[in-house]
Amino acid sequence: TSTIPQDPTSQVIPVYKPGDVLLYRYDIWHRGTPVNMGERRSVVNIAWKKRDSFWHLTWNPAWSKNNYSGKSEGVLTRMSPKQRALVGVPKPGHEYWSEERVRCFGARYPGLDIKPYLEKL
Numbered sequence: 690t691s692t693i694p695q696d697p698t699s700q701v702i703p704v705y706k707p708g709d710v711l712l713y714r715y716d717i718w719h720r721g722t723p724v725n726m727g728e729r730r731s732v733v734n735i736a737w738k739k740r741d742s743f744w745h746l747t748w749n750p751a752w753s754k755n756n757y758s759g760k761s762e763g764v765l766t767r768m769s770p771k772q773r774a775l776v777g778v779p780k781p782g783h784e785y786w787s788e789e790r791v792r793c794f795g796a797r798y799p800g801l802d803i804k805p806y807l808e809k810l
Contacts, residue, residue, distance in 0.1 A: 766800040782809035 765773065770781050779785040786806055795803040
């Protein structure tokens with residue numbers, strides 16, 4: 690269930706200048722047009738990625754979307770690195786990983802064994 694703030698003062702309208710970049714999570718929806726309760730509003734969400742960024746999944750009602758629901762943490766922490774690779778996580782030793790990224794991965798998924806990723810750096 691999502692809620693739409695009814696108080697216009699709680700909304701943030703960003704001001705951009707050339708060269709600025711806006712990064713946001715897929716579960717945060719921006720408003721390009723007014724939201725009228727009970728009415729349909731079409732939204733186009735586009736994501737770009739480098740061709741070799743296979744771990745960047747598209748927004749869908751399965752794995753990507755559920756990464757923000759709290760449901761995936763337990764599953765991901767119990768998987769082996771090989772199993773994680775099947776759902777799009779780069780394998781230990783892949784050029785994507787740095788020590789900082791491995792530690793952030795472990796912080797995002799408490800209980801996940803990051804040793805295989807650190808050992809392959």
